[in-house]
Amino acid sequence: MSKITYLTEEGLQKLRKELEQLKTVERPAISRMIAEARDKGDLSENAEYDAAKEAQGMLELKISKLEDLIANARIIDESKIDTTQVQILNKVKLKNLKTNAVVEYTLVAESEANLKENKLSISTPIGKALIGKKVGDVVDVQVPSGLMKFEILGISL
Incomplete structure (x- = not known):
């Protein structure tokens, strides 16, 4: 299947x-x-x-x-997307707590991912860690280079 x-x-x-x-x-x-x-x-x-x-x-x-x-x-019906917690098609503003760099990604399906357009796949380690989180949450993400900590600054469409 x-x-x-x-x-x-x-x-x-x-x-x-x-x-x-x-x-x-x-x-x-x-x-x-x-x-x-x-x-x-x-x-x-x-x-x-x-x-x-x-x-x-x-x-x-x-x-x-x-x-x-x-x-x-x-x-996905974009009119029914909730911005109270992170889900697919949300724009998520993140702050890297180690470097204080602020980035914004749109979470998309794997086939639509394109980092040049800041479209991040929900199947990546960062994407998986963000799903279901809310503004203000601190997310620990295990990536090949080690553990990264992000704070969610905003969720939008």
Whole structure:
């Protein structure tokens, strides 16, 4: 059984667009590569053919995973998001208690995470530690470099 993924409408559209690109552009391109390699003769010693078949296998796996993700996606109704405690799609303002640096992240599903846009996956150690916490709470987060302490300064949409 596949797990349910919570996405924004924008995130789901992005996944659908990527799937369409893979099916309509990438898949035919790899099929042409296989046909060209096959036309070159003996398949037992044809590295081009082997590479094209491997690329096809990887592409089909990616397509299958995207289809599964889209089939099990649930759209989050942003109008029903609570800001009294941290949950997915909240913007969370944090203060690193060691460095006093203040950062703000939006918690999103793993497929929408992008640190350049300050979108942090809820499946990261920081994301997991924040879920359910309230403003003023101090959160201990175990990361590969050690233990980090954050204070939650604000929760918004």
